[in-house]
Amino acid sequence: MPKIHLVVIDPQNDFCNPNGALFVPGADEDVKRLARLVDRLRDELDDVHITLDSHRKVDISHPMWWADPHGRAPAPFTRITASELCDGRWTTTQPSAFDRSLAYLRALEGSGRYPHVVWPYHCLIGDEGHNVAPVLSAAIHRWEERFAMADVITKGSNPWTEHFSGVQAEVPDPEDPSTQVNVGLIRTLEEADVVLMAGQALSHCLANTVRDIAAQFSDPKYVSKIHLLRDATGCVPGFESYGDDFIRELTARGMKVTTTTDFLAAA
16 A cells, blocks of 8 residues: 555634634635545555644734834735835834844745735634634544544744745744754655645645645655645635646646545545
């Protein structure tokens, strides 16, 4: 039997519950399908990795970090650029954070991956929205009855940088190892024969996790190990093109696309 690892990106209430702070449409059904896959493949799954978006309220991606010239916080989903900060369209509510925030925006824009977006307060550490969706949590605990332990990876608690990817922050902080490449996860996934990818959101955290896994693999051919469970992920509304671009990019490099029902359907 192939050595199968399941990687689930941010299957948390704030993304997967319709009442969550940043609900991804369809994510409530995605986690149900994923839970059924975990139960169906209980004896075939060698390892389960779960990333958890883990934010503080004070965060560069949250409204309270920023203010317009009238002192008003930006609305969720506002995009803020380095040039707007320089022009005074936006500033930081804490003057001492201005220079580092500007440097961050410039570095982020230089990476060419994403503009800076202000998100609703979400996945705050200790809040209900931070928890794994109950239906999936229960399935993973049933899998753990094999005397296995899911690998839980927290990300996003450094307030100075976005941390979409489960592998590294968008702009790693040289003084914070938690924002730098998770070498242990990469090496573990290299030992797998199949890496199943699911979770939220296809447009952002899942996409960047897979891109970073592919970039860090010691052999580019390992990308062919990755199987995207297309019916267990969705896009943040308004960012659907990001998800489409990601699928085109990674399938061209060897990633496979399947579903929770089609993968090992005979199992």
